Amino acid sequence: MPLLEVNNLEVCFGLRSGAVKALRDVSFTLQRGERLGVVGESGAGKSVLGFSIINLLSRPGHISSGSVHFEGKDLASLAPEELRSIRGNRISMIFQDPMMTLNPVLTIGVQMVECLLAHRRISKADAKRIALKKLQQVQIPSPEKRLDQYPHELSGGMRQRIVIAIGLLLDPDIIIADEPTTALDVTIQAEIMDLMLNLCEQNNVALILITHDLGVVSQVTQRMLVMYAGRIIEQGPTKEIINDAQHPYTQGLMNALPQMALPGQKLNQIKGTMPPLQRIPKGCSFNPRCEYVMDICKQTLPSFTQSGNCQVACHMVAEPMQDKMLIKEV
Amino acid sequence: MIAFFVKRFFQAVVVMFVISLISFSIQDNLGDPLRELVGQSVSEEERQALRDEMGLNDPFLVQYLRFAKKAVQGDLGDSYFFKKPAFDVIMKKLPATLELVFGATIIIILFSVPIGVYSAINPQSWFSKTVMGLSIVGISIPVFLTAIGLIYLFAIELNWLPSYGRGETSNLLGWETGFLTADGLKHLILPSFTLASIMLPLFIRLIRSEMMEVLQSEYVKFAWAKGISPRRIYFVHALKNTMLPVITVGGVQIGTMVAYTILTETVFQWPGMGFLFLEAVNRVDTPLIVAYLIVVGAIFVVTNTLVDLIYGLVNPAVKLAGKK
Numbered sequence: 001m002p003l004l005e006v007n008n009l010e011v012c013f014g015l016r017s018g019a020v021k022a023l024r025d026v027s028f029t030l031q032r033g034e035r036l037g038v039v040g041e042s043g044a045g046k047s048v049l050g051f052s053i054i055n056l057l058s059r060p061g062h063i064s065s066g067s068v069h070f071e072g073k074d075l076a077s078l079a080p081e082e083l084r085s086i087r088g089n090r091i092s093m094i095f096q097d098p099m100m101t102l103n104p105v106l107t108i109g110v111q112m113v114e115c116l117l118a119h120r121r122i123s124k125a126d127a128k129r130i131a132l133k134k135l136q137q138v139q140i141p142s143p144e145k146r147l148d149q150y151p152h153e154l155s156g157g158m159r160q161r162i163v164i165a166i167g168l169l170l171d172p173d174i175i176i177a178d179e180p181t182t183a184l185d186v187t188i189q190a191e192i193m194d195l196m197l198n199l200c201e202q203n204n205v206a207l208i209l210i211t212h213d214l215g216v217v218s219q220v221t222q223r224m225l226v227m228y229a230g231r232i233i234e235q236g237p238t239k240e241i242i243n244d245a246q247h248p249y250t251q252g253l254m255n256a257l258p259q260m261a262l263p264g265q266k267l268n269q270i271k272g273t274m275p276p277l278q279r280i281p282k283g284c285s286f287n288p289r290c291e292y293v294m295d296i297c298k299q300t301l302p303s304f305t306q307s308g309n310c311q312v313a314c315h316m317v318a319e320p321m322q323d324k325m326l327i328k329e330v
Numbered sequence: 331m332i333a334f335f336v337k338r339f340f341q342a343v344v345v346m347f348v349i350s351l352i353s354f355s356i357q358d359n360l361g362d363p364l365r366e367l368v369g370q371s372v373s374e375e376e377r378q379a380l381r382d383e384m385g386l387n388d389p390f391l392v393q394y395l396r397f398a399k400k401a402v403q404g405d406l407g408d409s410y411f412f413k414k415p416a417f418d419v420i421m422k423k424l425p426a427t428l429e430l431v432f433g434a435t436i437i438i439i440l441f442s443v444p445i446g447v448y449s450a451i452n453p454q455s456w457f458s459k460t461v462m463g464l465s466i467v468g469i470s471i472p473v474f475l476t477a478i479g480l481i482y483l484f485a486i487e488l489n490w491l492p493s494y495g496r497g498e499t500s501n502l503l504g505w506e507t508g509f510l511t512a513d514g515l516k517h518l519i520l521p522s523f524t525l526a527s528i529m530l531p532l533f534i535r536l537i538r539s540e541m542m543e544v545l546q547s548e549y550v551k552f553a554w555a556k557g558i559s560p561r562r563i564y565f566v567h568a569l570k571n572t573m574l575p576v577i578t579v580g581g582v583q584i585g586t587m588v589a590y591t592i593l594t595e596t597v598f599q600w601p602g603m604g605f606l607f608l609e610a611v612n613r614v615d616t617p618l619i620v621a622y623l624i625v626v627g628a629i630f631v632v633t634n635t636l637v638d639l640i641y642g643l644v645n646p647a648v649k650l651a652g653k654k
Contacts, residue, residue, distance in 0.1 A: 056551070056554055087554070100547065100549060104571065118558040118559060152647045
């Protein structure tokens with residue numbers, strides 16, 4: 001049984017101009033200890049997906065249908081108190097910008113201890129001891145000193161280490177990391193990423209890594225989801241997708257990597273921009289930008305086709321398969 | 331810390347110098363002190379002689395220097411009307427005014443924080459919408475109208491509360507206070523609410539909008555993701571950050587409130603320095619006017635210093651000079 005099972009998740013933002021669907025029909029599973037990458041352009045719904053797993057969408061966003069099963073409970077319809085006992089405890093999050101994630105007027109110690117006390121019946125002194133141990137695990141220099149310091153006294157890299165330590169405080173089953181290194185200096189990005197991966201592996205924590213960095217995803221994740229305009233368009237083992245992307249959008253993303261261009265040549269890019277969520281075209285949402293667009297793409301939404309170990313939502317991939325099946329039937 | 335206070339002290343001196351210069355320079359336009367000082371039977375020659383004697387005919391700078399020389403020694407001149415040092419006259423009235431401002435401040439804190447926080451957490455509730463509507467009305471009603479309305483309702487119609495004066499006061503270490511007697515407290519209620527009514531809507535709106543902004547911040551979102559209780563998120567994580575700008579504005583407003591007491595004290599016949607100031611203006615009691623303005627300036631500087639100290643306590647990113 002998978003650790004986390006998301007089924008047909010749909011997220012709506014009720015705006016004055018009408019409801020906008022930020023996620024449509026999103027389904028995937030996560031196994032214990034697995035590392036799953038979520039990639040896509042800005043606005044594809046990656047972060048919304050991360051927040052909706054622990055049902056923490058800010059107003060006016062809300063889960064309008066679908067389910068998020070975790071240990072037999074549906075997080076999408078769980079009572080607030082029960083949900084609270086899972087957040088930070090069994091499923092924790094690491095945010096993008098460590099400069100903004102920590103409360104500026106509370107000490108690091110307070111922000112760590114409160115999290116432990118919210119979920120466990122332990123004394124303050126014990127909570128402090130655990131906090132200190134986690135700070136040592138994230139290899140922060142002189143951890144004892146940090147507990148009494150305020151966020152503004154620490155560098156960005158150190159703050160993100162603390163955020164990771166907070167994420168690991170209660171030995172969660174899942175960590176959702178929303179672009180955990182984007183806001184950091186390039187020189188420490190790799191350091192923080194390595195640290196996070198090692199700690200996840202040591203503690204058998206499943207990781208959902210939300211990023212637009214295909215390089216990182218290809219190196220560290222076992223499976224990946226590619227998102228476009230609120231939908232998953234391709235998912236499967238990372239290696240297979242990286243080596244042989246099926247969906248034209250995924251192919252476009254791969255081609256856009258700087259490594260893919262020859263020296264002196266302009267970098268490749270996918271033409272056009274992602275449509276705003278209010279004006280998603282009929283049929284396949286990618287059809288206006290797709291090089292291989294066919295008539296059917298403008299009419300019907302492609303369903304998932306199994307291709308190897310991957311699932312791809314594309315008519316072009318689906319068609320030859322259907323042809324094969326037809327031939328068999330004849 | 332010491333450096334901070336020294337800096338503040340010099341700031342205060344500069345502020346008071348400027349205030350005294352301004353208040354001194356307007357005295358010529360206030361009217362003739364002699365009109366109130368002497369009877370109608372005094373002849374014009376005698377008046378001239380008196381003016382010369384009092385130095386009122388000297389050039390502005392000469393007058394000001396004479397005043398300043400005495401002022402640095404703590405002597406702000408004698409009140410024409412009371413025939414006593416102006417500073418002493420004001421100091422006698424100061425407790426009444428400070429207690430009124432204090433009462434109003436307590437009311438503002440007690441009401442604005444819970445109401446502001448509640449309407450920030452539930453911006454769509456009917457309560458928040460009603461409060462927002464009422465606060466606009468509250469801001470636009472002038473103080474004297476609020477005062478008269480309150481007197482009519484609570485003193486005349488319901489006969490619950492007294493409508494004028496301070497009531498019974500007791501002496502506490504040389505400070506005439508109305509806080510220790512039931513009668514004194516009863517007398518304080520209507521004037522305090524009146525004075526608070528000007529600032530209360532402003533503070534509710536300020537706290538609400540600041541809190542709403544803080545609730546949108548990443549660190550509050552992260553606090554939710556940590557699974558800590560809503561109460562802790564609202565009152566520890568959000569409120570502490572909300573209060574930072576509120577403290578800054580609040581300090582200035584409390585100073586302003588000292589000035590607003592003039593109206594409130596007049597309507598309620600409150601024997602404070604605002605009431606005294608209005609009388610002094612009517613009597614062209616220049617030394618008293620100047621002394622009043624300087625004292626109010628000093629109160630401003632002191633409250634702002636206190637506010638900066640409190641701000642430093644709440645915001646760890648601010649270190650007062652020399653504090654380790």
